[in-house]
Amino acid sequence: MRRAMNIxxxxxxxxxxxxxxxxxxxxxxxxxxxxxxxxNPNDKxxxxxxxxxxxxxxxxxxxxxxxxxxVLWTDTSASLGRLGAGLGLATLIGLTLGLAIGVLPLVAAxxxxxxxxxxxxxxxxxxxxxxxxxxxxxLSKVVLIVIGVAPFLVRDLAFAAARLPTEHLVKAxxxxxxxxxxxxxxxxxxxxxxxxxxxxxSLGPAFLFLISAEAIAAxxxxxxxxxxxxxxxxxxxxxxxxxxxxxxxYAMDLGLARLSRAAFPWAxxxxxx
Amino acid sequence: MGAISVRNVxxxxxxxxxxxxxxxxIASGAFVSIVGPSGCGKSTLLRLLLGQEKPTRGTILxxxxxxxxxxxxxxxxxxxxxxxFPHLTVLGNVLIAYEFAGSxxxxxxxxxxxxxxxxxxxxxxxxxxxxxxxKKYPSTLSGGMQQRLAIAxxxxxxxxxLLLDEPFGALDxxxxxxxxxxxxxxxxxxxxxxxxxxxxxxEGFALGTRLIVLDKWRDDPQAAERFGAVITYDLDxxxxxxxxxxxxxxxxxxx
Ligand SMILES: Nc1ncnc2c1ncn2[C@@H]1O[C@H](COP(=O)(O)OP(=O)(O)OP(=O)(O)O)[C@@H](O)[C@H]1O
Ligand SMILES: [Mg+2]
Numbered sequence: 001m002r003r004a005m006n007i008x009x010x011x012x013x014x015x016x017x018x019x020x021x022x023x024x025x026x027x028x029x030x031x032x033x034x035x036x037x038x039x040n041p042n043d044k045x046x047x048x049x050x051x052x053x054x055x056x057x058x059x060x061x062x063x064x065x066x067x068x069x070x071v072l073w074t075d076t077s078a079s080l081g082r083l084g085a086g087l088g089l090a091t092l093i094g095l096t097l098g099l100a101i102g103v104l105p106l107v108a109a110x111x112x113x114x115x116x117x118x119x120x121x122x123x124x125x126x127x128x129x130x131x132x133x134x135x136x137x138x139l140s141k142v143v144l145i146v147i148g149v150a151p152f153l154v155r156d157l158a159f160a161a162a163r164l165p166t167e168h169l170v171k172a173x174x175x176x177x178x179x180x181x182x183x184x185x186x187x188x189x190x191x192x193x194x195x196x197x198x199x200x201x202s203l204g205p206a207f208l209f210l211i212s213a214e215a216i217a218a219x220x221x222x223x224x225x226x227x228x229x230x231x232x233x234x235x236x237x238x239x240x241x242x243x244x245x246x247x248x249x250y251a252m253d254l255g256l257a258r259l260s261r262a263a264f265p266w267a268x269x270x271x272x273x
Numbered sequence: 274m275g276a277i278s279v280r281n282v283x284x285x286x287x288x289x290x291x292x293x294x295x296x297x298x299i300a301s302g303a304f305v306s307i308v309g310p311s312g313c314g315k316s317t318l319l320r321l322l323l324g325q326e327k328p329t330r331g332t333i334l335x336x337x338x339x340x341x342x343x344x345x346x347x348x349x350x351x352x353x354x355x356x357x358f359p360h361l362t363v364l365g366n367v368l369i370a371y372e373f374a375g376s377x378x379x380x381x382x383x384x385x386x387x388x389x390x391x392x393x394x395x396x397x398x399x400x401x402x403x404x405x406x407x408k409k410y411p412s413t414l415s416g417g418m419q420q421r422l423a424i425a426x427x428x429x430x431x432x433x434x435l436l437l438d439e440p441f442g443a444l445d446x447x448x449x450x451x452x453x454x455x456x457x458x459x460x461x462x463x464x465x466x467x468x469x470x471x472x473x474x475x476e477g478f479a480l481g482t483r484l485i486v487l488d489k490w491r492d493d494p495q496a497a498e499r500f501g502a503v504i505t506y507d508l509d510x511x512x513x514x515x516x517x518x519x520x521x522x523x524x525x526x527x528x
Contacts, residue, residue, distance in 0.1 A: 165354075167352050172373070173343065173344035173345065174344045174350050174427070174430075176370065176373045181373050185373075185380040186358060266360050
């Protein structure tokens with residue numbers, strides 16, 4: 001008998017094993033839902049799949065009676081717009097400031113402690129401040145995501161830049177590189193894989209900030225919808241929305257991982273040896 | 274071009290004296306092998322010559338002028354590890370030297386300038402025997418190939434002084450012999466001064482025109498860090514019976 005640590009699944013076995021927990025959860029849900037309905041025909045907590053399918057049909061395919069819009073798409077595009085703007089801006093800040101701190105000792109001396117402190121400010125605690133300063137519109141939601149994510153990205157990328165062997169920096173200088181050239185041609189490309197990784201890790205927090213801000217003040221958005229229908233205990237809408245958000249986040253994560261693998265082949269070749 | 278004078282140089286890290294009373298006159302075009310026990314300060318000496326660190330005391334001149342206080346294209350370096358950039362191909366690693374020189378803002382060359390630089394880079398890559406691997410990334414090269422690439426890269430800016438810190442230390446003997454055959458003609462052709470740190474004393478004798486031994490001049494177990502390394506032997510290898518240029522032993526050294 002081989003040791004358990006040496007037994008790995010084959011390709012198909014791996015897929016089956018991956019799907020198994022999902023299937024189990026679905027099974028438990030269906031059984032639980034049926035049982036509750038049997039006890040109380042008006043139960044709202046665990047709506048059967050058929051009711052959720054109806055809710056999805058209404059939200060995704062039929063125009064809203066009042067606004068004439070298809071609710072799921074307006075919500076999705078509003079949320080993704082905010083998320084994209086917030087994450088994009090945070091990424092830009094993270095890369096430039098992280099690079100500056102990682103490469104320039106003077107900037108590191110001036111900014112690294114500040115960034116370390118800002119990292120510890122709970123973003124949700126200053127959400128009221130953002131609403132007061134930036135109003136209840138789009139801006140405050142985007143700013144919340146930026147404030148929540150950018151300091152982490154800055155710090156992480158500054159660390160990544162500092163971790164590069166000193167030999168690389170000296171080497172580049174012996175090839176005649178200026179500070180700017182070292183930053184743009186030696187350090188920046190080498191921390192790009194880490195940038196993508198850090199953005200992937202930030203997806204969870206970014207969605208958290210997005211949904212929270214939408215729950216408190218918004219006219220559309222995935223978070224707004226969930227908290228709106230909560231008043232009617234509309235689990236048949238909430239659950240599909242949660243699944244939809246999860247799917248979007250998962251797809252983003254997967255997309256970024258693929259992008260990293262395609263764009264930085266040199267970073268992967270290393271692992272193969 | 275490439276004459277080095279080291280005048281009464283000391284290096285101390287806090288209480289620890291690493292190098293002391295280092296005096297060296299290296300003629301332009303010499304190939305100096307540096308040997309010595311681990312931790313005696315060989316890499317430290319190279320860091321001084323790079324301008325990466327300043328001596329605690331003393332001065333260093335290159336061609337009669339004070340050494341710049343930061344690394345520059347007149348002094349190339351090849352390390353045992355981390356010499357080449359992992360994110361660039363073989364060609365990219367050599368090409369980047371020309372791009373640093375030719376494009377201050379973008380660090381990238383375009384059009385005809387780029388093609389000319391590629392031709393020069395490929396010539397160097399061919400000279401170190403990597404012509405067939407120009408498109409590969411360093412992580413897919415063997416250790417010996419990576420070091421050959423590092424040498425090609427270091428030669429691109431035509432440095433007056435080439436510093437080698439155990440460049441072949443991680444290679445097995447057969448490949449090491451290949452590297453020796455490679456570096457000798459390159460050194461002659463480029464007319465540069467070479468300083469090579471090595472742990473292999475045979476390699477030091479085989480390649481050098483001069484061999485320098487760094488070692489602590491006194492071993493005191495009570496106060497090991499109070500005695501730095503000095504040059505204990507300095508051999509001229511161009512003469513028939515390699516005799517010492519001078520002895521540097523201190524009177525206090527027990528015989
Ligand atoms: N930045 C530093 N701060 C403090 N001590 C240092 C520093 N750099 C080197 N040293 C010390 O200086 C001494 C010489 O180090 P160096 O790397 O020059 O040795 P070396 O001769 O190159 O050794 P090896 O053959 O193992 O490479 C060592 O004792 C090391 O601990
Ligand atoms: Mg060393």
